[in-house]
Amino acid sequence: xxxxxxxxxxxxxxxxxxxxxxxxxxxxxxxxxxxxxxxxxxxxxxxxxxxxxxxxxxxxxxxxxxxxxxxxxxxxxxxxxxxxxxxxxxxxxxxxxxxxxxxxxxxxxxxxxxxxxxxxxxxxxxxxxxxxxxxxxxxxxxxxxxxxxxxxxxxxxxxxxxxxxxxxxxxxxxxxxxxxxxxxxxxxxxxxxxxxxxxxxxxxxxxxxxxxxxxxxxxxxxxxxxxxxxxxxxxxxxxxxxxxxxxxxxxxxxxxxxxxxxxxxxxxxxxxxxxxxxxxxxxxxxxxxxxxxxxxxxxxxxxxxxxxxxxxxxxxxxxxxxxxxxxxxxxxx
Amino acid sequence: xxxxxxxxxxxxxxxxxxxxxxxxxxxxxxxxxxxxxxxxxxxxxxxxxxxxxxxxxxxxxxxxxxxxxxxxxxxxxxxxxxxxxxxxxxxxxxxxxxxxxxxxxxxxxxxxxxxxxxxxxxxxxxxxxxxxxxxxxxxxxxxxxxxxxxxxxxxxxxxxxxxxxxxxxxxxxxxxxxxxxxxxxxxxxxxxxxxxxxxxxxxxxxxxxxxxxxxxxxxxxxxxxxxxxxxxxxxxxxxxxxxxxxxxxxxxxxxxxxxxxxxxxxxxxxxxxxxxxxxxxxxxxxxxxxxxxxxxxxxxxxxxxxxxxxxxxxxxxxxxxxxxxxxxxxxxxxxxxxxxxxxxxxxxxxxxxxxxxxxxxxxxxxxxxxxxxxxxxxxxxxxxxxxxxxxxxxxxxxxxxxxxxxxxxxxxxxxxxxxxxxxxxxxxxxxxxxxxxxxxxxxxxxxxxxxxxxxxxxxxxxxxxxxxxxxxxxxxxxx
Numbered sequence: 001x002x003x004x005x006x007x008x009x010x011x012x013x014x015x016x017x018x019x020x021x022x023x024x025x026x027x028x029x030x031x032x033x034x035x036x037x038x039x040x041x042x043x044x045x046x047x048x049x050x051x052x053x054x055x056x057x058x059x060x061x062x063x064x065x066x067x068x069x070x071x072x073x074x075x076x077x078x079x080x081x082x083x084x085x086x087x088x089x090x091x092x093x094x095x096x097x098x099x100x101x102x103x104x105x106x107x108x109x110x111x112x113x114x115x116x117x118x119x120x121x122x123x124x125x126x127x128x129x130x131x132x133x134x135x136x137x138x139x140x141x142x143x144x145x146x147x148x149x150x151x152x153x154x155x156x157x158x159x160x161x162x163x164x165x166x167x168x169x170x171x172x173x174x175x176x177x178x179x180x181x182x183x184x185x186x187x188x189x190x191x192x193x194x195x196x197x198x199x200x201x202x203x204x205x206x207x208x209x210x211x212x213x214x215x216x217x218x219x220x221x222x223x224x225x226x227x228x229x230x231x232x233x234x235x236x237x238x239x240x241x242x243x244x245x246x247x248x249x250x251x252x253x254x255x256x257x258x259x260x261x262x263x264x265x266x267x268x269x270x271x272x273x274x275x276x277x278x279x280x281x282x283x284x285x286x287x288x289x290x291x292x293x294x295x296x297x298x299x300x301x302x303x304x305x306x307x308x309x310x311x312x313x314x315x316x317x318x319x320x321x322x323x324x325x326x327x328x329x330x331x332x333x
Numbered sequence: 334x335x336x337x338x339x340x341x342x343x344x345x346x347x348x349x350x351x352x353x354x355x356x357x358x359x360x361x362x363x364x365x366x367x368x369x370x371x372x373x374x375x376x377x378x379x380x381x382x383x384x385x386x387x388x389x390x391x392x393x394x395x396x397x398x399x400x401x402x403x404x405x406x407x408x409x410x411x412x413x414x415x416x417x418x419x420x421x422x423x424x425x426x427x428x429x430x431x432x433x434x435x436x437x438x439x440x441x442x443x444x445x446x447x448x449x450x451x452x453x454x455x456x457x458x459x460x461x462x463x464x465x466x467x468x469x470x471x472x473x474x475x476x477x478x479x480x481x482x483x484x485x486x487x488x489x490x491x492x493x494x495x496x497x498x499x500x501x502x503x504x505x506x507x508x509x510x511x512x513x514x515x516x517x518x519x520x521x522x523x524x525x526x527x528x529x530x531x532x533x534x535x536x537x538x539x540x541x542x543x544x545x546x547x548x549x550x551x552x553x554x555x556x557x558x559x560x561x562x563x564x565x566x567x568x569x570x571x572x573x574x575x576x577x578x579x580x581x582x583x584x585x586x587x588x589x590x591x592x593x594x595x596x597x598x599x600x601x602x603x604x605x606x607x608x609x610x611x612x613x614x615x616x617x618x619x620x621x622x623x624x625x626x627x628x629x630x631x632x633x634x635x636x637x638x639x640x641x642x643x644x645x646x647x648x649x650x651x652x653x654x655x656x657x658x659x660x661x662x663x664x665x666x667x668x669x670x671x672x673x674x675x676x677x678x679x680x681x682x683x684x685x686x687x688x689x690x691x692x693x694x695x696x697x698x699x700x701x702x703x704x705x706x707x708x709x710x711x712x713x714x715x716x717x718x719x720x721x722x723x724x725x726x727x728x729x730x731x732x733x734x735x736x737x738x739x740x741x742x743x744x745x746x747x748x749x750x751x752x753x754x755x756x757x758x759x760x761x762x763x764x765x766x767x768x769x770x771x772x773x774x775x776x777x778x779x780x781x782x783x784x785x786x787x788x789x790x791x792x793x794x795x796x797x798x799x800x801x802x803x804x805x806x807x808x809x810x811x812x
Binding site: 017021024025028073133135136137138160169171173175244245246247248250251252255256286287290291293294295302303305306 | 622
């Protein structure tokens with residue numbers, strides 16, 4: 001009954017404990033940054049297109065993850081169908097949110113609209129929390145069944161680099177590869193969309209000046225809907241990826257989306273490049289604090305890594321209120 | 334900076350503060366249970382009165398005059414037997430704090446227990462017991478809110494069927510003593526064994542965290558070498574702050590000292606639901622930097638998954654022994670499943686898991702099946718909820734038998750309860766005597782078993798280890 005441990009899929013090289021620790025923090029930081037990037041880009045797209053600060057992203061995230069779990073595990077359709085449904089439904093809820101709740105608020109004060117998205121967030125999360133229930137849920141793993149896709153169990157065959165035979169070495173979970181791959185592909189597709197497609201151009205024009213875009217025949221209303229569809233879908237994908245963690249999907253899973261706020265503030269509210277930079281800064285800040293704070297700054301107390309994103313945000317707000325890449329508004333007086 | 338940017342900056346700062354605060358409580362995430370209740374009564378008939386209430390009497394069907402006051406009515410329970418009176422119990426649970434996920438199962442099992450008890454004749458064949466929704470309160474796992482919620486229902490209840498949280502329950506003890514309100518705790522603090530701590534009002538069940546830890550430790554000193562691993566010489570502790578972590582950790586440290594084992598380090602784990610790191614990277618680094626033979630986990634299931642899965646993935650091969658609340662079968666569906674299936678994790682427990690073979694477990698499974706809880710949907714919180722009510726039922730039975738179902742009568746019965754049977758779920762026990770000779774010290778150890786409904790099978794049935802057996806139990810282990 002008492003046995004050894006995990007078998008590792010791939011091992012190579014040899015690192016010292018300290019090198020391993022440093023590189024492990026890099027890996028963890030990249031994984032966090034990948035998820036933060038997906039959430040933050042959705043946030044930025046919605047803000048750029050509609051000037052709405054969406055605090056509903058945590059709800060869209062956990063709802064997407066729940067739908068993926070339900071379709072994949074409960075209904076038994078498998079991971080790939082689950083994630084497809086998560087993307088579609090999260091986008092659909094984003095669309096409905098925009099059409100039914102936010103469209104009537106056009107022209108209302110920014111505070112009122114933001115508060116409205118907080119209300120939506122709470123309402124959706126309460127419902128999804130009930131659906132998730134008592135236990136945490138599995139999200140499913142990609143298998144070769146059905147779609148001929150490669151089998152990729154999230155936690156069973158990690159790649160280990162630099163194993164010296166003991167605890168040294170860097171471990172890269174399959175989920176990290178999946179997160180990085182998904183984030184890169186999503187960003188790439190969005191860049192192509194914004195630069196090459198008609199609707200992408202319309203969204204860029206609309207984000208620059210809605211009245212001019214309207215004058216040029218752009219349907220600004222549809223642009224706003226599309227922004228919410230993209231933002232919702234990205235949150236749903238981020239939720240699925242977040243739920244591949246060792247803790248699975250639980251009622252607390254939405255908490256990771258709260259860190260999209262410091263990410264977009266650090267990167268700049270209206271910059272996709274800034275969102276990526278912000279995600280990397282916040283992700284690395286968090287992972288390196290987790291790895292080293294207790295050794296070098298133990299007086300900061302336990303769990304300080306969870307405070308760091310907000311600390312970084314406050315510092316950036318003080319010295320660079322528009323973030324790293326945010327547009328500095330110029331107002332003629 | 335223009336005005337709009339200033340407004341947005343201010344809004345973001347305020348929202349960040351709100352978000353950080355909300356992440357600690359999740360107060361909006363009120364959950365409901367699939368196991369809602371067999372007793373879905375709605376409104377308490379008792380009127381709220383300022384204590385002391387006038388005592389009234391009625392002729393009980395089972396014979397004799399029975400005095401009763403607050404929380405007991407001659408009128409039937411809503412949807413209860415029309416020929417019986419009604420005893421109303423309150424529930425002080427956590428529906429929006431760190432134990433919100435456990436609450437529906439705990440409450441559902443308690444209601445199912447009383448539904449079964451009512452069907453079997455209730456209290457003396459003369460009273461049904463009801464746990465209505467409007468007397469079930471969310472304490473948010475906050476001592477202040479707990480006291481407030483207790484006082485909200487104090488004038489309508491005969492007793493508290495669930496008092497969740499040690500510090501929360503302690504905060505309300507003076508008020509409960511004022512009202513002579515007894516309570517079944519959902520906390521296993523070692524201090525409840527002593528009248529100076531619980532004022533004779535808390536009807537605890539099962540052993541406490543401290544003895545549970547001692548027994549698990551003693552078991553490991555024998556079982557680990559027998560399994561071909563080196564005898565443990567160094568252990569670590571990862572524990573939540575607060576009574577749960579402190580009491581279990583005290584047991585581990587006492588057993589370590591008794592066995593000549595070094596406790597290399599203790600790491601504080603902040604619950605993920607309270608904003609803790611979901612990767613638990615800091616705790617894992619502590620383990621990797623200073624490996625030990627066994628890590629004792631005094632956490633919740635999410636933290637267990639992150640720690641065991643993360644540490645094993647990074648090459649840790651030590652064993653983990655978790656306190657009872659640290660496990661949930663859902664972990665077998667998480668990315669950490671390979672680590673659990675590899676046999677690295679064991680669970681100490683005060684009661685057998687859902688599938689355990691005892692008459693009480695069988696009755697629980699049958700009753701809960703009627704409200705849709707089966708092997709596929711069960712978890713071990715249902716067991717805790719169910720078994721928690723035997724002592725309270727014993728107190729009500731005894732109070733009724735003595736003809737005094739007043740608050741003070743129930744409290745007197747609770748202080749002198751003898752030979753309470755738990756239908757084989759726990760060993761029979763009595764209350765009110767010397768804790769050193771009377772308090773139960775037995776616990777179990779389980780191992781991960783994917784074939785079991787709740788993922789755990791017992792590898793060591795009820796036993797008392799040498800450390801807990803030798804302890805002169807004259808005070809709480811911690812707190």
